[in-house]
Amino acid sequence: MLTLHNYFRSSTSTRLRCALNLKGIRYSYRSYALLKDETRGEDFLRLNPAGLVPVLELDDGTVLSQSLAIIEYIDETYPTPPLLPPDALGRARVRSLAYMIACEVHPLNNLRVLKHLSSEYGQDDTGKATWFRHWIDQSFPAIEARLRYENQTGLYCHGESPSLADCCLYAQVWNNSRFDVVMDDYPTIARIYEALDRLPAFRDAAPPNQPDAF
């Protein structure tokens, strides 16, 4: 069986759990407490020298890292249901929406950056939340505009079935709730999030529903 090395509250882990659940792939869950720097331990660094979750370990011991690379891999090797559309332009759209979150929002707002703001720039919880919301304010209006005005948007980010972009969106919006982001200005994103949250694959991947949640 596959082993998922991850942490309940890690947004990149949540993305990957959504994808695994959508594909109906069973996996063994292994948790690393980020707050205790458990991904900086020797055992984990042997798996992934970057010291970052998630990591997916295949049956033969092959180790895959970087959530989006893993999702593309499982989409290629477990094709049903597909997480990318059949046409190249559709795939470009889904990937670009995914990367608007994965390359513009999440990297600035994850735990290691917030820790660094605290240790090096003296930011307390209020200061860290201000930073977090600043980057949401910088990026969510454009995501909302695309989802609202582009006619490929459906019940989900792209048409009527969940995609790579939805995995990223769901994880990020869940994360936003921890920093009191007001979603009123993002009604399309909020509507898609609610639709995703009704799917067992997403709901079961949410942080509070993981074995290491507290």
Added chain:
Amino acid sequence: MLTLHNYFRSSTSTRLRCALNLKGIRYSYRSYALLKDETRGEDFLRLNPAGLVPVLELDDGTVLSQSLAIIEYIDETYPTPPLLPPDALGRARVRSLAYMIACEVHPLNNLRVLKHLSSEYGQDDTGKATWFRHWIDQSFPAIEARLRYENQTGLYCHGESPSLADCCLYAQVWNNSRFDVVMDDYPTIARIYEALDRLPAFRDAAPPNQPDAF
């Protein structure tokens, strides 16, 4: 002809120029001065509401954004030479190396973040360079370790032909030189960068060789 909306010093633009050049795709070059906030103007925001370069405009006016999504698109529609390996595990490796830069390094070190550190956290050029190098120190050792010890590494990041990962690596290492990053601890990365820099496709994509360079 395709139109590339970009800026000479933008690292994500450099990535995409490398890929376009590797494919031998001709394009019309349109520049937006980031320092003058030209991507925040109405004309550009109509192309991309995120206000970020690069954007690739196709012949029929279709607009693609997010450098990695565009590179995957051109790799699918102009298959030769391929920028991803033929096997799923190889593709996962190349993508994961690319995302180690695109999702862990570059988002923290681009112009808008450095500007924000200056305006909101009072960081001068020295402070901004310290921040830049901190995130290189956090991420480059793992990239170096993977490239040094994984046996799929060849003349380039993955075997003997340049890939998506090399486009990201080349652009990032070029960018590092602006912030006095010492590359002595990263001999494998430096070796691959030098090999890439000997290829006209990469050299021609480098910031100093663009029409808007100053």
